[in-house]
Amino acid sequence: MKIGLFYGSTTCYTEMAAEKIQLKLNELFGFELVDLYNIKDNGFDHITEYDLLILGISTWDFGELQEDWEAKWQDIETLELNNKTVALFGLGDQDGYAEWFQDALGMLHDVVVAQGASPIGYWPNSDEYDFIASKALTEDQSHFVGLALDDEGQYDKSELRISQWCEQLLTELA
């Protein structure tokens, strides 16, 4: 089993989170499980090699997609994801952009589910978070559709969130 982790990152925060997720999952599984791909370099060229995907995206410009994801968006709409299990994570800033917190995470979730992917790794919208609105919430607002990280205001929480989320993935995959 291998996991392909595909991410786009403008100022490297999503990239750093991707590397931490890779490290943690490799540690948990005990072998080099996760391959990292910056979509800016090769897009989704290698996506067919994996049944398990992790996708990382940040939100920019008042609820917009990170620029590399935006540039490749039409390619996603041609992907065949019927037999793929997909976990998502997002970077955002709930204090600075409270009305658009993690919107891109929600948009990415919707497009991969529309392409047939089975999502895992929903993350509790606990009282640690404080924002006005987000497109990344489940209908009942109880969960984000993936791991929601905020390295602007809650950098100190990211390490533990990543670690708990990776353990959650392990359980969901078992």
Ligand SMILES: Cc1cc2nc3c(=O)[nH]c(=O)nc-3n(C[C@H](O)[C@H](O)[C@H](O)COP(=O)(O)O)c2cc1C
């Ligand atoms: C100009 C600007 C606009 C942003 N807009 C949003 C937003 O609408 N929603 C949100 O949750 N975060 C927003 N952010 C926060 C970024 O998502 C955050 O800085 C993230 O860590 C960037 O990750 P990256 O460097 O991997 O792209 C914005 C940041 C900047 C600088």
